[in-house]
Amino acid sequence: MLTLGFLCLFAFLAGLIDAAVGGGGLIQIPALFNALPQSSVATLFGTNKMSSAFGTLSAARSYLRRVRLPWRLVLPATGAAFAMSFAGAAAVSLIPREVMRPLVVVLLIGMAIYTFRKKDLGKLHQPVSIGRREMLLGVAIGGGIGFYDGLFGPGTGSFLMFLFVRFFAFDFLHASAAAKVVNLATNVAALCFFIPSGNVLYSYALPMAVCNVAGALTGSWIAMRKGAGFVRVLFLLLVTVLICKLLWDMLH
Secondary structure (H helix, E strand, C coil), X not given: CHHHHHHHHHHHHHHXXXXXXXXXXXXXXXXXXXHCCCCCHHHHHHHHHHHHHHHXXXXXXXXXXXXXXXXXXXXXXXXXXXXXXXXXXXXXXXXXXXXXXXXXXXXXXXXXXXXXXXXXXXXXXXXXXXXXXXXXXXXXXXXHHHHHHHHCCCCHHHHHHHXXXXXXXXXXXXXHHHHHHHHHHHHHHHHHHHCCCCCCCXXXXXHHHHHHHHHHHHHHHHHHHHCHHHHHHHHHHHHHHHHHHHHHHHHC
């Protein structure tokens, strides 16, 4: 019972952070590894995905009630993310994670520096017109990030937010909403692997899902109330934490 309470607390915190800027896995996955050390890695990841998928769905619904998205861009990106998340999961055994970490750290550092230097980046919502070029770019972004999420995962939501801001001139609030829709697709794709293989601990995943949803509702409410500038600051903080976490993993 103590273990379940511990995991539910961290599921709530993960949902809150993830709803605002992504990166809930930074909180929830280490908690699962700490609380359930006897479980296999696949089972822990499956349990995490089951819990976070409900939170992501809840956050997406909250945003979509207040935020309008260009579906001509977001839906193709979401479809590509779902399909390529399968491909990424299938390629896990082919590409060592030790190869991925340094590359991801470099990308995150570049992303953080760019966002920090561009003071107005993501503060104003002035989306570009959605034509064929933008749709193809959206598909490429969704497919690339979907593949990455299936293969490795850390920072998926942050990468999506940055790319929606950088290439489509979204503010951080709209980018967070779009990222939740795409991220939901990658979570569902992962569960299509984990559920049939029996790698979900439902006795933990379902109570954690309830807490993750509560956290997601809180996080999305805070983000919409505080606005894009607040989300931008949280985004930079999260990316910094993610860089430190990946560097720590590389050095230890």
